[in-house]
Amino acid sequence: MTPRDHPVPGGTTPPGHLASGEATLRRPELHPLWHTVHGRLSSGRPVTRVRLGPLDETQREALADLLGLDRLPDPRPSVTLARLEEAVTELSGRTVREVAAELIGPLGDRAGERRRQEDERAGLWTWLAAHDTVRAQPVLADWAASCRAAGLVGGSAERTRTLLTDALKVLAELPGQAEPLPVFAARVLNGHTHALDDGTPLSTLVLRALAALYDTAPPQSAEERRALWTRAGVADDELSATVIVGGLRLAGDGLIARVARLCTEAGQAVSLTLAHVRNPGEITLPAAPVPPVVHVVENPSILALALRRFGPDCPPLVCTSGWPNSAAIQLLRLLVDRGAALRYHGDFDGEGIRIAAYVLDKTRAHPWRMTAADYRAAVVCDARGPHPGRITEAPWDPELAEAMAEHGTAVVEELVAEVLLEDLAATARSECSPSPGRL
Incomplete structure (x- = not known):
């Protein structure tokens, strides 16, 4: 007689009361069964049967007793969950899940966790x-x-x-x-x-x-x-970081106000250090126009052209000189805090768009002639510019990056200088005659 044909000692009569049923479920020989069932039920996926083994003879006998088999199962048996559920319910009045959770631990849900x-x-x-x-x-x-x-x-x-x-x-x-x-x-x-x-x-x-x-x-x-x-302005010193300004008339006795007024009256630019900006003293902006407008450009050549044209009457103009340093950003924030409205213009190339996005994000400035329409108009005037380099999206105008990619040419700020100067001239004409407290 083979092991598979060996009769199970003790017959197949189920336990007659709950205590003996619990004892049957807790037999050490059934630990492999409960560990395997616990693992499968914790998978979080439907389970219809479990594969056990290899089981030794005592473990096979315990499994046969549990399931009411008349012969030993294979060393690697496959047990249907329905049959196991029937046997467990008959012995204890509980479910397989409840027994597995009590004997091994709380059931998981690996699929749900994934x-x-x-x-x-x-x-x-x-x-x-x-x-x-x-x-x-x-x-x-x-x-x-x-x-x-x-x-x-x-x-x-x-x-x-x-x-x-x-x-x-x-x-x-x-x-x-x-x-x-x-x-x-x-x-x-x-x-x-x-x-x-x-x-x-x-x-x-x-x-x-x-x-x-x-x-x-x-x-x-x-x-x-x-x-x-x-x-990025960290570990920078207060004197090396500077920003160039023209046409800035500020009321007040603070150092920035006095230095800026003197240079503006002479038709000259002033280079303010981060130390100046961090300790501005008393400065105020005029009540009209409301709000006062400060234009911001990327390239010093635009500021130079504006000072050459307007001299002492130059409208307020700040130059970031490419990527703005800490002095430039702090000055622009200071002006906004005092009530100014910032208008920014830069190069129409990949880096220029990134600089513009940076300035707008850091200072609450608004774009100034930086739309796709402005770019296309400039390209028509001069279509032989250099390649714009890596182009990234312009948050203020989704069409701008598309237009630049389509034409594949950069438009540096100097090429549209005349348009920018006309805007500044219109700003100058719209203001009242200069007064001591005028920006």
Whole structure:
């Protein structure tokens, strides 16, 4: 007689009362059954049968007793859940799930957990792509995509979101205020002085974003990393960061007001340092026109042309000299806080659009002749410009990037200087005659 034909000792009569039924379910020889059933039920998927084994003879006998078999099952038997459910209910009045949970532990739902994690990951990347900082500066969409490609930090969506939240908080505070990196980190990140130390995950993440913003390769050396932080206004000094201004008449006895008035009356530009801007003293803007308008340009040559044409009557004009440093951003914010309305113009090329998006995001400026229609009009006048380079979306006009890609040519600010000067002349004509308190 083979083991499969061996009769089960004790027959197949079920236990006569609940206590003996519970004892049968708790037999040590049935532990492999309950562990396997627990694992399958915790999968979160439908279960109709479970495969056991290899079982030794005592375990096969215990399984035969449980199921009421008249012979030993195979060493690797397949047990239907319906048959097991029938036997368990008869012995204990409970379900297989209840018994498995009591003997092994709470049942899981691995399929549900995987779906939850997938939804959590998808929600994380959707949140990042739609974040205000990323939408305001579309070039950061490339950085967001690289973050997604890199995957979760430590496999945790929660940890990744926390790190990205801190990175976005840092990016929103840039350019810095000429603070050392630890001081900047402490101010922005709730006292965490070393959060942006060289080599930390957060520092690496922010520097990758800055590289995308400035369209440069990610820094590889400590020197390159320091240079990128400096470009972003962190660890910059108060004297090296400057901004050029013309036509700025401010009321008040503060240093900026007095220096700017003197230079404006002489028909000259003034170079203000970050130290000047951070300690402006008393300054006010006029009540009319409401609000006073300050035009902002990217290139110093436009400011020079304006001063040459208008002299002491030049309307207020600020030049960022390419990517605005901390002095430029702080001055523009100061003027907005005093009631000015900013109008920004820059180059029609890939970097110019990124600079414009940056200025608009950081200062609440509005675009000035920076639409797709303005670009097309300029291209018609001069269609032989250089290639615009990498083009990113312009948040203020979705058609602008399409138009630049279609024509494939850049239009530098100097080529539309005459149009800009006519706008400034119209501004000058609309104002009243100069008075001591006029901007």
